[in-house]
Amino acid sequence: MSDLSLNMLFSTVLVFLPLVAGFVLLFVPNRIKGITKTLALAVPAACFGVSVWLFILTATGSFAYSFSVLEILIGTLKLNLLLAAKPLGVFMLMFSCGFGVLITLYSFKSMAESKRLNEYFGALLLTVGGSAGILLSENLLFLLIFWEIVTASLYLLISTGGRKSNFAATKSFAMIGASDAAFLLGIVIVWTLSGTLIISQIKLPTDSALSIVAFLLLMVAAITKAGAMPLHTWVPTSGEYAPASVMALLPAAIDKLLGIYLLVLIVRQLFVVNSEVLKLVLTIIGAGTILIAVMIAMVQHNLKKLLSYHAISQVGYMILGIATGTAVGIAGGVFHMLNNAIYKCCLFLCGGAVEQKAKTAELDKLGGLAGKMPITFITCLIAALSISGIPPFNGFVSKWMVYQGVIDMGVNQTGITATLWPIWLVAAVFGSALTLASFVKLIHSVFLSRLPDKLKKVKEVSFLQTAPMLVLAFLCVFFGVFYYFPLREFIYPALDIEFGTAIFGTWDSVLATAMILFGIVLGLLILLVGLIARKVREVPAWTCGEVLDNNEMIIPGTEFYKTVSSMKGLKQLYAGQEKGYFDAYQQAGKVGLGLTAYLRWLHSGILPRYLTWLTVGLLIILFIICDIW
Amino acid sequence: MMERIPQYLFWILIFPGFVFTVLIGLVASWVVRKVSALVQWRVGPRLYQPFVDILKLLGKETLVPRGSQKALFFAAPLIAMTAVLLLSTMLWRIAFDRIDFIGDIIVAIYLMVLPSLALILGSSASASPHAAVGTSREMKLVLAYELPLALALVVIVIKNGGQLNLAQIAQNNVVFSISGLLAFLVALLCVQAKLGFVPFDIAEAETELAGGVLIEYSGALLAIWKLAQAMMLVALPLFLVLAFLGGFTVLWAGIAKYVLILVLLILIKNTNPRMRIDQAMKFFWVYCGFALILAVVLAGLGNYYGIGWL
Numbered sequence: 001m002s003d004l005s006l007n008m009l010f011s012t013v014l015v016f017l018p019l020v021a022g023f024v025l026l027f028v029p030n031r032i033k034g035i036t037k038t039l040a041l042a043v044p045a046a047c048f049g050v051s052v053w054l055f056i057l058t059a060t061g062s063f064a065y066s067f068s069v070l071e072i073l074i075g076t077l078k079l080n081l082l083l084a085a086k087p088l089g090v091f092m093l094m095f096s097c098g099f100g101v102l103i104t105l106y107s108f109k110s111m112a113e114s115k116r117l118n119e120y121f122g123a124l125l126l127t128v129g130g131s132a133g134i135l136l137s138e139n140l141l142f143l144l145i146f147w148e149i150v151t152a153s154l155y156l157l158i159s160t161g162g163r164k165s166n167f168a169a170t171k172s173f174a175m176i177g178a179s180d181a182a183f184l185l186g187i188v189i190v191w192t193l194s195g196t197l198i199i200s201q202i203k204l205p206t207d208s209a210l211s212i213v214a215f216l217l218l219m220v221a222a223i224t225k226a227g228a229m230p231l232h233t234w235v236p237t238s239g240e241y242a243p244a245s246v247m248a249l250l251p252a253a254i255d256k257l258l259g260i261y262l263l264v265l266i267v268r269q270l271f272v273v274n275s276e277v278l279k280l281v282l283t284i285i286g287a288g289t290i291l292i293a294v295m296i297a298m299v300q301h302n303l304k305k306l307l308s309y310h311a312i313s314q315v316g317y318m319i320l321g322i323a324t325g326t327a328v329g330i331a332g333g334v335f336h337m338l339n340n341a342i343y344k345c346c347l348f349l350c351g352g353a354v355e356q357k358a359k360t361a362e363l364d365k366l367g368g369l370a371g372k373m374p375i376t377f378i379t380c381l382i383a384a385l386s387i388s389g390i391p392p393f394n395g396f397v398s399k400w401m402v403y404q405g406v407i408d409m410g411v412n413q414t415g416i417t418a419t420l421w422p423i424w425l426v427a428a429v430f431g432s433a434l435t436l437a438s439f440v441k442l443i444h445s446v447f448l449s450r451l452p453d454k455l456k457k458v459k460e461v462s463f464l465q466t467a468p469m470l471v472l473a474f475l476c477v478f479f480g481v482f483y484y485f486p487l488r489e490f491i492y493p494a495l496d497i498e499f500g501t502a503i504f505g506t507w508d509s510v511l512a513t514a515m516i517l518f519g520i521v522l523g524l525l526i527l528l529v530g531l532i533a534r535k536v537r538e539v540p541a542w543t544c545g546e547v548l549d550n551n552e553m554i555i556p557g558t559e560f561y562k563t564v565s566s567m568k569g570l571k572q573l574y575a576g577q578e579k580g581y582f583d584a585y586q587q588a589g590k591v592g593l594g595l596t597a598y599l600r601w602l603h604s605g606i607l608p609r610y611l612t613w614l615t616v617g618l619l620i621i622l623f624i625i626c627d628i629w
Numbered sequence: 630m631m632e633r634i635p636q637y638l639f640w641i642l643i644f645p646g647f648v649f650t651v652l653i654g655l656v657a658s659w660v661v662r663k664v665s666a667l668v669q670w671r672v673g674p675r676l677y678q679p680f681v682d683i684l685k686l687l688g689k690e691t692l693v694p695r696g697s698q699k700a701l702f703f704a705a706p707l708i709a710m711t712a713v714l715l716l717s718t719m720l721w722r723i724a725f726d727r728i729d730f731i732g733d734i735i736v737a738i739y740l741m742v743l744p745s746l747a748l749i750l751g752s753s754a755s756a757s758p759h760a761a762v763g764t765s766r767e768m769k770l771v772l773a774y775e776l777p778l779a780l781a782l783v784v785i786v787i788k789n790g791g792q793l794n795l796a797q798i799a800q801n802n803v804v805f806s807i808s809g810l811l812a813f814l815v816a817l818l819c820v821q822a823k824l825g826f827v828p829f830d831i832a833e834a835e836t837e838l839a840g841g842v843l844i845e846y847s848g849a850l851l852a853i854w855k856l857a858q859a860m861m862l863v864a865l866p867l868f869l870v871l872a873f874l875g876g877f878t879v880l881w882a883g884i885a886k887y888v889l890i891l892v893l894l895i896l897i898k899n900t901n902p903r904m905r906i907d908q909a910m911k912f913f914w915v916y917c918g919f920a921l922i923l924a925v926v927l928a929g930l931g932n933y934y935g936i937g938w939l
Contacts, residue, residue: 368696368698368756370698370700370701370754371698371699374700389739390739390742390743390746391732391736391739391740391743396739400735400736400739403735404735404793407786407791407793408791410791411790411791412791419929422780422783422787422925422929425779425782425783426776426779426780426783429738429775429779429782430775430776430779433742433771433772433775433776433779434772436742436746436768436771437768437769437771437772440746440749440750440753440764440768441768443750443753444753444761444764447698448698448701448750448753448754449753449756449761450696450756451696504793505732505733505735505736505793505794506729506731506732506733506736506793506794507731507732507733507736508730508731508732511637511731512715512731512732514637515637515641515711515714515715515718515731516711516712516715518638518641519641519647519707519710519711519712519714519715520707520708520711522642522647522710522711522714523706523707523710523711523853524707526687526849526852526853526856527703527707527849527850527853529687529849530686530687530688530689530691530848530849530850530852531691531849533687533688533849534688534689534690534691534848535690535691536690536691536692536693537690537691537692537693538692538693538694538695539692539693539694539695540694540695541694541695541696541697541755541756541757541758541760541845542694542757542759542839542844542845543757543758543759544759544839548758550696553756553757553758554758555758555761555762555765557765559765560764560765560768560769561765561769563769563906563907563910564769564772564910567907567910567911
């Protein structure tokens, strides 16, 4: 095929086809389900296939995709929608389309009872197309427009979750929308400083106040989308009310990809971060997010809310890794983004499956589901071990790389951020232990412990739902054991790092896994000896002679960490958090209410007072215009 | 890779893997029991007692609690044993050959969490309220000692100039400095807690939880748990020897270092009553935490000004 037709094909299929199809689906009547489902599956599948093709073409260097779709001239301002393949964008695009396919498959069953199916799948397609636009766009302004499409479709998607989800959708839209305003302002400043909107032509040093402000504004947009503290609160609120598949698609997977994509873009492409303050700010956000979010996650009682706080906490590792500015740290941060998208998506899907079958997501009411939902349990366990950074799964590798990045920064760089490296390292390592604790609680309360009488009839979800989970769990294992494969194929080319130069630690994961397998065989043999010698017998659990019925014997995991949450000092913080003192949305809401109250007070309805205001204002304007002083 | 498989098999099966580690581990567990007995004015068991115990357990009936998650209940001890096996093979190879093998110090610290995690999952799967309380305590104990352990890791890394390679770290005697000594002592207490020795046997707590995490285990499964624990008695002190005490430069010196750590562990075990879980958390987070923050600051200053003994 000629280059032009290839260019047209990629632009059409990856960006415009899902956008148009999604827009059409929004208005298709709900009775026509056949077309909806066909389109909803065919379009992301086509996108995925084409994005893989584009990735291979770009990676082998046989074709450089770059296409100017349209040019607009407004006065002297030339806007052109330039789409181009960047190594970083292309590999993320492949994964975001992949997530789109998996979530669509899952949603066929999980959303079957929804009354707004067309709207749901329409918004899902808009998300896929919008994120393709973001990842391919070379023009900052069009990047923002695609960014807004994803924000708007997130609003639609969250609001399909039933009555209470409207509040969550509004909150998410308000917070991300506000950060998008910051994005716009940041773009304007960047444009003023550099005179262009084409990403590859911008390289601003962060030495003037204006460029630092621009950096911070763009950073706010990136970390709000990714869900880092202190602008994270939309994630847990929507986590509680939105459908699990929506959480799995956006806050867990695609929003992370997009947020971290933008962050990498501004740190490595748009700006030269030579300001120590910016580095410190990023590092504190990273380390603080890891620790604080996981501390809150530990005491949650709702399955989906707990997962949401972990979605926040994990962003900390990515930001910390990128903030170190070392090759291994940045690679680790981006790899962690990929890994997090995989296991967090899997966890939300498992959570959704449990909620769908047990009709509740409250940890107190669940238990003992491992036997009833074996596939959900196994995939959830693998994803939980991955997120807790247990070797040999994928989360361990990327965390390990981030740790190395922090150590590398501490040893080889100067400045206050580098000198304080022990703090960042301890926050990251300890955060990983807290994550493990939180997931032990989850696994115990949902899958182990004892089966409550009410859940005796629960069954495993259908294959359409378990298949995506199995794929994701397989990726968790594969990317963990053969970690050099994603690093060599995806991460290093995207960041322009030479293979084999970044990592300075040792982790022979293949040999270790082989030895683990061998050890398990050995253990099985020992077990076999014992089992041949004497038979296995089933007995009631020993309760020291007391007669208890089943429900009395259930100890839910929600009580596990009372010791922590009632510690001196932590107790007050938890109480404050519970009341929303640290929620930027609530605090901004209070300020807004105060402001309107003040305006209302001014609006007294007394005519003479209005006249006085008018006269005073007029006088002031006159004074200024006429330059009286 | 393929032609090296027999060698890897030998390493993991015979030496320095399973057979060797289990042998040393059971002898070490005999030492623990014998010395404890002597401290308590008893005669104590004979040398072959731990071996006989394992054999006897293998011949006993395996009871499975009703309503438990059987697959995980059976898998947990296997996972624990495998993890310790991997860890001890890796550490022994590093100690004897002084080259890198499998993982660095961060990997070692993460592998050390695996046995505790397996214990937690196994007890959580056993459908018993006693075990559930034990699960919660074991997890909190892990949380408690992970913080000082992370700080101790920082001290080691500072003292070795950013080096993560355990074989390289084993060339240095980190303990011969104020910060190194502090870190070593706290890490020793962490190992005490990892082994589940008094005063940190909170999760098993025979007198109140009747075995807690292990309450439902019996027969062959319990035998595997005991093997895993015996192997931990080798691997964890070995880690301390490598990380703090300069490794196995000379064989007898290495053995002496290992025995020294074992004796210290036994002494702590026999001279302290069991803590409550909240006391243990406070102990590790507040007291050990502060001691190690001081150690990190001292190590950083020492590194900056080039003073080795800080």
